[in-house]
Amino acid sequence: MVILEVLVPIFFIFGVGYLGQKCIGFDTKTLSTMSLYLLSPFLTFRAFYQNKLTMEYLYICLYSLLLCFILIVVVYLIGWIRKYNKQETCGLVLASAFMNNGNYGTPLVLFVYGTAGFHYAVAMMVIQQLVMCTIGVYYAAKGSVKHNDVQAALRQVVRMPIVYGAIAGLVFQYMHIPLSKPMLQSIDMIADAAIPTIMIVLGMQLAKISLRKISWEKISLSLVIRLVLSPIVAFALVSFWPIPDLLKEIMIVMAAMPTAANTTMYALQYETEPELVSGATLLSTNLSLVTLPVLLLLLS
Numbered sequence: 001m002v003i004l005e006v007l008v009p010i011f012f013i014f015g016v017g018y019l020g021q022k023c024i025g026f027d028t029k030t031l032s033t034m035s036l037y038l039l040s041p042f043l044t045f046r047a048f049y050q051n052k053l054t055m056e057y058l059y060i061c062l063y064s065l066l067l068c069f070i071l072i073v074v075v076y077l078i079g080w081i082r083k084y085n086k087q088e089t090c091g092l093v094l095a096s097a098f099m100n101n102g103n104y105g106t107p108l109v110l111f112v113y114g115t116a117g118f119h120y121a122v123a124m125m126v127i128q129q130l131v132m133c134t135i136g137v138y139y140a141a142k143g144s145v146k147h148n149d150v151q152a153a154l155r156q157v158v159r160m161p162i163v164y165g166a167i168a169g170l171v172f173q174y175m176h177i178p179l180s181k182p183m184l185q186s187i188d189m190i191a192d193a194a195i196p197t198i199m200i201v202l203g204m205q206l207a208k209i210s211l212r213k214i215s216w217e218k219i220s221l222s223l224v225i226r227l228v229l230s231p232i233v234a235f236a237l238v239s240f241w242p243i244p245d246l247l248k249e250i251m252i253v254m255a256a257m258p259t260a261a262n263t264t265m266y267a268l269q270y271e272t273e274p275e276l277v278s279g280a281t282l283l284s285t286n287l288s289l290v291t292l293p294v295l296l297l298l299l300s
Helices: 002-023 028-050 055-082 086-096 101-142 150-158 161-174 181-207 216-238 245-255 261-270 274-299
Strands: none
Touching (some): 002 181, 028 181, 028 261, 055 086, 055 101, 055 216, 055 245, 086 101, 086 216, 086 261, 086 274, 101 150, 101 161, 101 181, 101 245, 101 261, 101 274, 181 261, 181 274, 216 245, 216 274, 245 274
């Protein structure tokens, strides 16, 4: 019942984008660009401006980076064995190494673990967003036909404003720079628009997907990595860390989230296997209806 209470509003927003694309038709690439460059930086600024940093943030950062890089290494091993080209490997990285902590994991944690867990979930969401907008954008740009060399990929990372939003939030917090109530309300309005816009764009992209064009081999690999291997790796990483048991459990649950919605936008933006990444997002989200209840039962 808890899972359904979380998933119904999530799938409703996806459905709005899906129906909008089917009935009206939109330029999804333009909308994804708006989400990445205009809305997301304010979401990150607000999170880092309002939340105090503690030692637990260090472990969350370590967890996010280690989990991401371990999964990327797994993808590269698979790509080497299967003889995938650079674009296919980068697309599989986007589909497998980044989880949907924001518009899926955070509300799930709130309903399952309450406000104490929600505090950790928000921190993970912000750090995961930074990981995706740096490492994720790097691989999206690296696998693109237009930005297929390392230097060009790094230039694309530097251009991502969400990083500067986080830096600005920290500077404003530690310099004790006050913001007026009207200004905070304006930032809240833009930040609050980020996640539903990202979800609606995902629904639009899913409306354009034909699963017949997808490589089921790569999709299957990404689903196993994302929904099965990722929480196992997370369990191995955090079991002996000196952090609260609640945080450990949430880290494992977050690692089992489906493919991140943001990676669909990155794949669309840089034309790096968008069908594979979008298909992985769609199928992993649907399969999580089975895998997440099983994981929560095991953890309980």
